[in-house]
Amino acid sequence: MTTAATAIRVLIADDQIMVRQGFTVLLNAEPDIEVVGQAVDGHDAVARTAELAPDVVLMDIRMPGLDGIEATRRITAPPDAAVKVLVLTTFDLDEYVYEALRAGASGFLLKDASADELAQAVRVVAAGDALLAPGITKRLIAEFSRMTGARRTPPRGRAAGLTERETEVLSLIAQGLSNAEIAERLVVAEQTVKTHVGRILVKLGLRDRTQAAVFAFETGLVRPTGY
Structure with a gap:
């Protein structure tokens, strides 16, 4: 049984008290x-994160x-x-979502998500996975393509260190596939995929799968063809 010491500790940052209280009860x-605290704005979120x-x-x-974008940037910068950081939004195509992902968020969730979806999202992000469902990822790819098309540069030199298989895995991450789905696609063990993902993050100096996907989109290392 999960104890308080091993429970996932959550801070809720929202300027609406009903949202904060509702999510606190659900989680x-x-x-x-365990919800360990609440924050009423971005400044409060940064301070409470450092404290709790x-x-x-x-x-x-x-x-x-x-705002939540700058707060996310400050929290994830060290x-x-x-x-x-799991971004909460009212609209799944909110333009600010893309900036939040660039700022370091690990994914996003609609505020009208069910209690089960909310809890599962927290678990997924806490485990180090990106909360990017394939359908959402397709829209992200299209949006990144539109927003960065005019200023896209060739893949940065640090990407040159990826092996052919690691580049293939990165492409599949950017398409929203889970480790299990990548393993099935490449006909390898899931642990092998985890190893590849870990090496990709280390070689590119990235924190998680979301940053890896953003890197792939923005550098053109993975092209949004077909989306």
Whole structure:
């Protein structure tokens, strides 16, 4: 049974008290999740994260003062930052979502998600995976292509260190495939895929799968053909 010491610690940052309280009730009902605090805006989120050291921050994007994008950037900026940020948004095509992912968010979730979806999203992000469903990823690819098309540059020199198989794995990450799905596609063990993903992150100096996908889109290392 999960104990308080091993429960996923969550901070909820939203300027609406009803959202904060509602999510707190829903998440505290889960045996493996504990809401350790709430923040009313971006400045508060940064301060409370430093104070409470949560595993996951549920971050609203549109808040007064310091918005969720800049708060996310500040929270995830330290090289040793372990906290994951899960962006909350009202619309799945909110233009700010893309900027939040660039700022270091590990994924995003609609505010009308069910209690089960909310809890599972927290678990996925806490485990180090990106919360990017394939359908959402296709739209992300299209949007990144549109937003960066005019300024896309060739893949940075650091990407040259990837092997052919690692580049293939990176392409599949950018398409929204999970490790299990990548393993099935490449006909290899899932542990082998995990090893490749780890090496990709180290070689590119990235924190997680979301950053890897963003890197692939923005550098043109993975082309959005077909989306």
